[in-house]
Amino acid sequence: MLSYVGWRFVRMLSVVFAVTLFTFFLLNLLPGSPINAILGPAAGDPAARAELTNQLGLNHPLFERYFIWLGHALHGNLGQSYVSDQSVTSAIAQRVPLTLELMIMAEVISLGLAIPMAMVCSLWPDKWFDKFTSGSTLLLLALPAFILGPALIYLFAIRFHVFPASGESTWFTIGGGTSPTIIATPQSILLPAIVLSAGQLALFARVLRGDLLATLKSEFILMARSKGFSRWYVLLHHALRPSSFSLMSLVGLSVGGLLAGALIVENVFALPGMGTLLITSIEKRDYLIVQGMVVLIATGFVTVNFVTDALYGVLDPRVRRARLIG
Amino acid sequence: MPDSSAETETRGRRRRSGLDASVTSRAEEGLRASLAVAAEAREAADLTMAAAALEQLAPSDSQLEALSRDALSAPAAGMIGSGPRKGLGFGFWLATSWMGLIVFAAIFDNILPLPSPTQVLAGPPNQGPSWRFPFGTDLIGHDVFSQVVAGARVSMLIGASSVLAGLLIGGGIGILAGFYRGTTDVIVVWVTDVLLTLPGLILLLTLVAFLGQTLFNVLLAIAILSIPAYARIARATALAVSQRDFVLAALALGARPRRILVRDVLPLVALPIASYAAIGASIAILAEGALAYLGLGPPNSLSWGDMIAAGQQQLTTAPQLTFAPIIVFVVTIMALNFMGQKAGAALDPRQGRL
Numbered sequence: 099m100l101s102y103v104g105w106r107f108v109r110m111l112s113v114v115f116a117v118t119l120f121t122f123f124l125l126n127l128l129p130g131s132p133i134n135a136i137l138g139p140a141a142g143d144p145a146a147r148a149e150l151t152n153q154l155g156l157n158h159p160l161f162e163r164y165f166i167w168l169g170h171a172l173h174g175n176l177g178q179s180y181v182s183d184q185s186v187t188s189a190i191a192q193r194v195p196l197t198l199e200l201m202i203m204a205e206v207i208s209l210g211l212a213i214p215m216a217m218v219c220s221l222w223p224d225k226w227f228d229k230f231t232s233g234s235t236l237l238l239l240a241l242p243a244f245i246l247g248p249a250l251i252y253l254f255a256i257r258f259h260v261f262p263a264s265g266e267s268t269w270f271t272i273g274g275g276t277s278p279t280i281i282a283t284p285q286s287i288l289l290p291a292i293v294l295s296a297g298q299l300a301l302f303a304r305v306l307r308g309d310l311l312a313t314l315k316s317e318f319i320l321m322a323r324s325k326g327f328s329r330w331y332v333l334l335h336h337a338l339r340p341s342s343f344s345l346m347s348l349v350g351l352s353v354g355g356l357l358a359g360a361l362i363v364e365n366v367f368a369l370p371g372m373g374t375l376l377i378t379s380i381e382k383r384d385y386l387i388v389q390g391m392v393v394l395i396a397t398g399f400v401t402v403n404f405v406t407d408a409l410y411g412v413l414d415p416r417v418r419r420a421r422l423i424g
Numbered sequence: 425m426p427d428s429s430a431e432t433e434t435r436g437r438r439r440r441s442g443l444d445a446s447v448t449s450r451a452e453e454g455l456r457a458s459l460a461v462a463a464e465a466r467e468a469a470d471l472t473m474a475a476a477a478l479e480q481l482a483p484s485d486s487q488l489e490a491l492s493r494d495a496l497s498a499p500a501a502g503m504i505g506s507g508p509r510k511g512l513g514f515g516f517w518l519a520t521s522w523m524g525l526i527v528f529a530a531i532f533d534n535i536l537p538l539p540s541p542t543q544v545l546a547g548p549p550n551q552g553p554s555w556r557f558p559f560g561t562d563l564i565g566h567d568v569f570s571q572v573v574a575g576a577r578v579s580m581l582i583g584a585s586s587v588l589a590g591l592l593i594g595g596g597i598g599i600l601a602g603f604y605r606g607t608t609d610v611i612v613v614w615v616t617d618v619l620l621t622l623p624g625l626i627l628l629l630t631l632v633a634f635l636g637q638t639l640f641n642v643l644l645a646i647a648i649l650s651i652p653a654y655a656r657i658a659r660a661t662a663l664a665v666s667q668r669d670f671v672l673a674a675l676a677l678g679a680r681p682r683r684i685l686v687r688d689v690l691p692l693v694a695l696p697i698a699s700y701a702a703i704g705a706s707i708a709i710l711a712e713g714a715l716a717y718l719g720l721g722p723p724n725s726l727s728w729g730d731m732i733a734a735g736q737q738q739l740t741t742a743p744q745l746t747f748a749p750i751i752v753f754v755v756t757i758m759a760l761n762f763m764g765q766k767a768g769a770a771l772d773p774r775q776g777r778l
Binding site: 109112113116117120121124125237240241242244245248249251252256354355357358361362365366376377380381385388392395396399400403 | 614617618621622623624625626629630631632633634710713714717718719720729732733735736739740743746747750753754757758761
């Protein structure tokens with residue numbers, strides 16, 4: 099048990115290590131010097147150069163600098179934005195809640211729809227609803243957010259005024275100071291969440307349908323049916339739980355895809371979350387924010403994967419035994 | 425006396441073989457589950473997901489070994505042609521013709537009898553679809569159809585370069601890792617693990633942000649990020665193939681490893697990774713589309729992603745600007761996915777049985 103989780107933990111750390119190394123060297127090996135890249139037009143100012151040289155520790159050798167930077171990062175100090183006068187940490191912290199809000203809402207929508215859909219499909223396989231679901235989910239899987247987004251905006255915001263269009267979303271802020279927390283109103287985040295949930299919904303429904311159909315063929319289901327339980331009762335009380343393992347691990351594994359999707363969806367709907375921050379920072383060459391965000395996103399993502407993997411191993415003894423044999 | 429000892433021996437052997445069978449079937453079950461998830465994820469055309477599912481394959485090397493002895497030999501027989509071979513079907517040829525059309529547009533874009541995509545007032549401004557302008561015109565009279573045709577070039581360039589890099593570099597690395605094992609394998613697995621566990625789009629954004637937004641850098645970044653998926657498929661297949669009896673037989677006959685690698689392993693690994701190419705191309709094209717949509721593609725190039733983003737600004741007044749590239753883009757992605765699925769099912773009998 100311990101060695102399974104322990105091995106996973108070492109792997110997680112190695113990925114985080116690789117990511118920090120990767121972004122650190124990308125920034126430091128930029129053509130010219132990172133000072134020119136970060137300061138841009140202000141690079142001529144010797145005072146700013148000296149301050150940045152000091153802050154980035156450019157007077158130390160490259161590898162030493164990496165560990166200095168890592169030490170700062172571990173203390174939550176990712177540097178200072180050179181475009182706005184926020185610290186990188188607070189600029190990101192301001193945007194995190196909206197992105198999380200979007201992701202949670204999308205996850206709720208996709209699970210809330212996928213589970214009933216898969217259940218209906220597995221009760222009447224190859225009937226019209228099943229065929230419709232299999233066709234439409236295949237289409238949804240091929241539609242990225244930047245295509246589904248504009249299409250749904252046109253349909254629901256311009257043709258029928260159900261949701262606010264892109265750019266008309268509303269949000270409010272909590273707390274004061276230079277970087278208050280941003281949270282979007284439910285009506286302006288619903289359509290983005292629907293767009294974000296589409297791919298997940300399709301994947302979840304397909305996987306759960308397959309597992310349910312396999313479970314419904316087992317003998318204990320026949321047994322339960324022969325005792326006189328109705329098809330719905332058997333499905334809900336006997337078949338659903340043993341069929342949900344793949345779904346559960348998929349939910350964990352797809353967090354990364356959901357996050358990447360959220361970054362695009364925010365840009366489609368002009369929502370002030372992490373995705374728009376990342377893109378505007380790239381456009382403005384605010385490299386320290388880009389670096390900080392990539393490290394944070396990667397770390398968060400790898401942590402979620404680790405927790406999913408570990409939980410999966412705890413919940414399903416077959417998994418950890420299989421891994422230990424290997 | 426000799427009888428009974430023989431009996432115990434048989435019983436023991438039977439018990440042992442029964443145990444083997446149960447281990448094998450459990451391993452097979454696990455492999456099957458992860459392959460199913462992998463197939464599902466390939467449909468999703470989601471690199472991360474496919475990777476995560478394939479990653480489930482990776483640690484189960486011992487399962488693969490167990491499998492390879494008996495389970496894999498059965499599909500191998502099917503490969504020779506004993507099983508019913510499904511045709512590729514009408515849909516496959518439809519998808520192929522569409523891709524042919526797109527490739528044609530990408531190559532001969534300059535000599536087609538169309539108005540230049542940058543010509544202002546090629547027709548009356550902001551018109552809906554008509555015979556002369558099948559996708560209409562934009563607010564300053566650009567012909568949207570010729571813009572969409574011109575946009576095929578970037579997408580096809582991205583698709584082709586990612587497939588090329590994936591097959592040659594990814595396939596090569598994967599085969600070497602799976603065949604020779606050892607340190608090479610450990611390094612390849614670790615590096616691909618790192619690249620595959622992280623969301624591909626974020627890596628892509630980072631690379632392009634730091635390298636600079638030029639067409640070459642976008643091509644390079646997408647090609648680099650395509651390599652791990654091919655490498656893992658090639659590695660898993662090479663690993664399984666090199667456990668097979670004919671490889672052992674070749675070794676026993678005195679063939680050198682390099683000869684076995686080229687003559688026996690390579691042909692069997694080539695098929696699965698080639699069948700992944702269509703899916704890989706669609707993932708790469710999607711990635712470029714997202715990048716261009718976010719405004720981080722190469723500047724001044726016509727790409728479907730750029731067109732969608734630009735059109736979205738005028739969604740109320742001129743919806744044709746958004747929907748023309750959207751439709752072509754979606755049909756292209758679906759055609760590639762469909763081709764990939766069909767090719768995968770036709771070339772890899774294991775998938776057909778799952």
